[in-house]
Amino acid sequence: MNPQLLEKVGLTKSQSRIYLLLIENGELTPPEIAKISGESRANAYMILRRLEQLELIEKMSNSKKVSYQALNPVALEKLIENKRLETSRVEDQVKQAMPQMLSYYYSFTEKPGIRLLQGIEGLKEIYNDTLRTKKDIYFMRTPAEVQVMGEDFFTRYKQRRTELGITTYAITVGPYSLRRTLQDDALKMVRTWIKASDYTAPVEINIYGDKVAYLVYGEEIMGVVIQSKFIAESMRQIFTIIRSSYSKKPQSSR
Secondary structure: OOHHHHHHHOOOHHHHHHHHHHHHHOOEOHHHHHHHHOOOHHHHHHHHHHHHHOOOEEEEOOOOOOEEEEOOOOHHHHHHHHHHHHHHHHHHHHHHHHHHHHHHHHOOOOOOEEEEEEHHHHHHHHHHHHHHHOOOEEEEOOOHHHHHHOHHHHHHHHHHHHHOOOOEEEEEEOOOOHHHHHHHHHOOEEEEEEOHHHOOOOEEEEEEOOEEEEEEEOOOEEEEEEEOHHHHHHHHHHHHHHHHOOOOOOOOOO
């Protein structure tokens, strides 16, 4: 058996050597294992305990002397599965912590950070990021969003956003709706209405904290998040200029 393969599975070089030694020689006592492997007795005992925990060897107590023998290598499959699960768990933790890690990194540099997220799950991650940031949100809405994400998603999202005390400033394609305006008050939303012909791109823009997110609802669904306090502030100022140029209701087409 290739010792390097065992090391790839997760065993150390010494663990691999002693496991193979027990397969090749059968039942051995710790002193015999130490002598043949070249390990000190202390190290040999420590390695044997670990191999026993991994269910690759078993302790024999049929005589006055303690001895060990190798078990079926099928236990290596369990070791691989445990390693895969641990890697998956760490990967999930890194993904969850990534927005915070990026914010920390870019707080010490002026170089903007850019993230590309694809598919509906990628857009959901951006919406969740706007909630994690817990800062006021400025966004320009596209009607295409509901067709992709669904009303239920946005109902839950807006409810959670309100619970977090986030105020939202929205530029929304008309027509003006009194019912929506009354709902907006309960959702901590300040809405500016514009004519449908003034914004037709299938792209939603979100500005929150030090980030600007572009959510593309075109043939390819994706999102781009730019993290830069200067770019975010620039976009907020542009957003304010646009809002001030419109009344709360879209202007007549006449």
